[in-house]
Amino acid sequence: MARRATAADLAIDGDRLLRRLRELAEVGADPRGGRTRLALTDGDKTARELVVRWLTEAGAAVRIDRIGNIHGVIQGLADLPPIATGSHIDTVVSAGAYDGCYGVVAGIEVLQTLRAAGEVPRTSVAVLVFTNEEGVRFAPDLLGSRVIAENLTLEDALVSRSSDGCEIGEELQRIGFDGDVSPGALRPSRFVELHIEQGPMLEAEDKAIGIVEAVQGHSWWQVTVEGVANHAGTAPMALRHDAGAAAMRLADTLIRDAAERGIPNVATVGMITFEPGAINVVPGRATFTLDLRDDSPYALRRAEQRLHEALLRLDRAGYRTRALCTSRHEPVAFDAGLCDVLEQVAARQGLAARRMLSGASHDAQMMARVCPSAMIFVPSHRGISHNPAEHTEPSQLVQGAQLLLHALLELANNPEIHHAPPAL
Amino acid sequence: MARRATAADLAIDGDRLLRRLRELAEVGADPRGGRTRLALTDGDKTARELVVRWLTEAGAAVRIDRIGNIHGVIQGLADLPPIATGSHIDTVVSAGAYDGCYGVVAGIEVLQTLRAAGEVPRTSVAVLVFTNEEGVRFAPDLLGSRVIAENLTLEDALVSRSSDGCEIGEELQRIGFDGDVSPGALRPSRFVELHIEQGPMLEAEDKAIGIVEAVQGHSWWQVTVEGVANHAGTAPMALRHDAGAAAMRLADTLIRDAAERGIPNVATVGMITFEPGAINVVPGRATFTLDLRDDSPYALRRAEQRLHEALLRLDRAGYRTRALCTSRHEPVAFDAGLCDVLEQVAARQGLAARRMLSGASHDAQMMARVCPSAMIFVPSHRGISHNPAEHTEPSQLVQGAQLLLHALLELANNPEIHHAPPAL
Numbered sequence: 036m037a038r039r040a041t042a043a044d045l046a047i048d049g050d051r052l053l054r055r056l057r058e059l060a061e062v063g064a065d066p067r068g069g070r071t072r073l074a075l076t077d078g079d080k081t082a083r084e085l086v087v088r089w090l091t092e093a094g095a096a097v098r099i100d101r102i103g104n105i106h107g108v109i110q111g112l113a114d115l116p117p118i119a120t121g122s123h124i125d126t127v128v129s130a131g132a133y134d135g136c137y138g139v140v141a142g143i144e145v146l147q148t149l150r151a152a153g154e155v156p157r158t159s160v161a162v163l164v165f166t167n168e169e170g171v172r173f174a175p176d177l178l179g180s181r182v183i184a185e186n187l188t189l190e191d192a193l194v195s196r197s198s199d200g201c202e203i204g205e206e207l208q209r210i211g212f213d214g215d216v217s218p219g220a221l222r223p224s225r226f227v228e229l230h231i232e233q234g235p236m237l238e239a240e241d242k243a244i245g246i247v248e249a250v251q252g253h254s255w256w257q258v259t260v261e262g263v264a265n266h267a268g269t270a271p272m273a274l275r276h277d278a279g280a281a282a283m284r285l286a287d288t289l290i291r292d293a294a295e296r297g298i299p300n301v302a303t304v305g306m307i308t309f310e311p312g313a314i315n316v317v318p319g320r321a322t323f324t325l326d327l328r329d330d331s332p333y334a335l336r337r338a339e340q341r342l343h344e345a346l347l348r349l350d351r352a353g354y355r356t357r358a359l360c361t362s363r364h365e366p367v368a369f370d371a372g373l374c375d376v377l378e379q380v381a382a383r384q385g386l387a388a389r390r391m392l393s394g395a396s397h398d399a400q401m402m403a404r405v406c407p408s409a410m411i412f413v414p415s416h417r418g419i420s421h422n423p424a425e426h427t428e429p430s431q432l433v434q435g436a437q438l439l440l441h442a443l444l445e446l447a448n449n450p451e452i453h454h455a456p457p458a459l
Numbered sequence: 460m461a462r463r464a465t466a467a468d469l470a471i472d473g474d475r476l477l478r479r480l481r482e483l484a485e486v487g488a489d490p491r492g493g494r495t496r497l498a499l500t501d502g503d504k505t506a507r508e509l510v511v512r513w514l515t516e517a518g519a520a521v522r523i524d525r526i527g528n529i530h531g532v533i534q535g536l537a538d539l540p541p542i543a544t545g546s547h548i549d550t551v552v553s554a555g556a557y558d559g560c561y562g563v564v565a566g567i568e569v570l571q572t573l574r575a576a577g578e579v580p581r582t583s584v585a586v587l588v589f590t591n592e593e594g595v596r597f598a599p600d601l602l603g604s605r606v607i608a609e610n611l612t613l614e615d616a617l618v619s620r621s622s623d624g625c626e627i628g629e630e631l632q633r634i635g636f637d638g639d640v641s642p643g644a645l646r647p648s649r650f651v652e653l654h655i656e657q658g659p660m661l662e663a664e665d666k667a668i669g670i671v672e673a674v675q676g677h678s679w680w681q682v683t684v685e686g687v688a689n690h691a692g693t694a695p696m697a698l699r700h701d702a703g704a705a706a707m708r709l710a711d712t713l714i715r716d717a718a719e720r721g722i723p724n725v726a727t728v729g730m731i732t733f734e735p736g737a738i739n740v741v742p743g744r745a746t747f748t749l750d751l752r753d754d755s756p757y758a759l760r761r762a763e764q765r766l767h768e769a770l771l772r773l774d775r776a777g778y779r780t781r782a783l784c785t786s787r788h789e790p791v792a793f794d795a796g797l798c799d800v801l802e803q804v805a806a807r808q809g810l811a812a813r814r815m816l817s818g819a820s821h822d823a824q825m826m827a828r829v830c831p832s833a834m835i836f837v838p839s840h841r842g843i844s845h846n847p848a849e850h851t852e853p854s855q856l857v858q859g860a861q862l863l864l865h866a867l868l869e870l871a872n873n874p875e876i877h878h879a880p881p882a883l
Binding site: 234328 | 656657658659660663675677679689690691692693694695696697698701703704707708710711714717718724725726727728729730731732733736737738739740741742748750752785817818819842844845
């Protein structure tokens, strides 16, 4: 019998990880070089079946909950709540290969590595595969983890209707993923999600790992400024109420606040239109979208205040303004102690890591309502995501999964140090 | 026989002026409450026939030149070049009642007033009605006066083709306005065009009359800024190349230069679009139009320089920019001595006048290439024009025509003071 490796020696099988990622990426391949596996479509069904097979190969007990989340668990030594990881395998239209899939395949790889090494940690370890994270086919996004976190009732979730007229409940049944487990049945003590960054910061700073401390909140607005349309040649500057100029000045101020003062972290004007829209007519109306994001609820609120103060100044100057909030999420802070553990393990692995924020939404922000949670990021080349060109170097994918393995082992083997005491 | 009034007592018939304006405004009336009489259409034909009838009633000898300009002349005592006035009766789509028509009807009113009073001035007085001033159906605009000014050859003008596929030459023949007079045959010694302001300045300053010293030049641009499209949540401000933000900052700077430093007189961004155009995507490309106008060729050139300097700075900062000039006219200065005469006559009439610029183009700027020229403006309510809501108070219309009468009389009766000596 071969010498049993110590926990510190354990290493995931990088080739298997990358092979499985490639195999999963083939499911739902589309003509644009991406893959399109909207939630609960036939493509999602095939991908789910593949993942269930891999979980089974890894020795996990697989169960499906009533909203279609997949639970794969390997049993620990003690009767303690499991340590969990996981992500999603549904995609946007013409997606890259790694968004979501990486965290799921790496989680399976951790289970299979433990199994192969005969390593049984103190607590159980679970991989969760969440239903409809992207929110492209069914609203809201993060749907499976929302139901677990009781941010959305199971009943409401099951009747969510897709753009193509199908109910989730019916689609789950159709693809054979209408499980019988209560979504809240598996209650982890810690949740760690591994994901690609989908932003350019790790690459720009040449860091292998991001320890995600928080998910930014966002505040989305549609802003309208009305002035007076006028002849571009005959209306003197001093007598104009140029709605376009006022809107651009306002947008510039808000973007500059973010760039120069960090209030909020990021501000984006993604769309703008002027009416009547002619080269020689002073705009009478301007409409633009505003996307504000920050990890601090106070900074987000302060940025919103600045928007409203600026609109009030325009109103006083004779414009008519309107601002409609089209979407809003408060920031989510991850668990500081858990981030410390991830950082220590990364340091032991010799990986260059930095603390950072997530700009995008992830299931971990719902799981943070259930238990102390955090995320690990690996670099995204040029920050490109939701795009077939999404890319992370194979070596970086392997490093991230290796970190996940040792982070989960550290947490699972030292529940008395790292875990909150079980509820009485 | 009634006592013959002295020239100083002469007064136009305000009721007849207003009645004719109303009658002309009915020709080509459209369902939106405006009138649509594009050049050389049936509506324009009807309006031309009406104007020819009125000129004939006013005792003028009427001739048509080869580009369809109508010449109506009353003979003076001396064999000297005529003093001329005039404007146009073609309209934009759904036009107001006064743009162009006012100058023509007031000119006819001047001739008819002189005729009725038995007043024969020293020089002849002519009314010119120019073909296709608006440039909506045929390009270029100011077409009839361009041909007179030799800015466009008759041959080129006659083959200009409308958006509906008709040649001007054929259309002139069709409506019976293909005359035989050479466009340059009537060579006035002075040209004065009476027009509504089409801007808000006279109303804002409570002035009855504007003495127009110059027509602003314009410089039109389509500006494109390319940066890098990115995720609005994950791309930090410092690592962005936000094409939309850069374009808005640039536009704001150029508009602010005009508003705060008067370089140029006016600057307008009438249209703007961002690509890809989503609330949560940093724009990768922004395109906007820029309309710069000034009465000084140096200021206009300086404003263009500022645009190009700003684009160069963006290029150096990693953006890719393009600026395409879509139209350009140098400013046209009117005759200073002629403006003085107009101002003195306005003062004698007790009319509050101010010197000003024309933001819009007018036939007078082409006539300025032929002889010393200038313009008289009357107020436009709220500056609205090219719109059925175009409005000038009846009393102001009468005041303007009255000023035109006495200005033309002053010029026609004092050729030795005001006129350039006839060419040897």
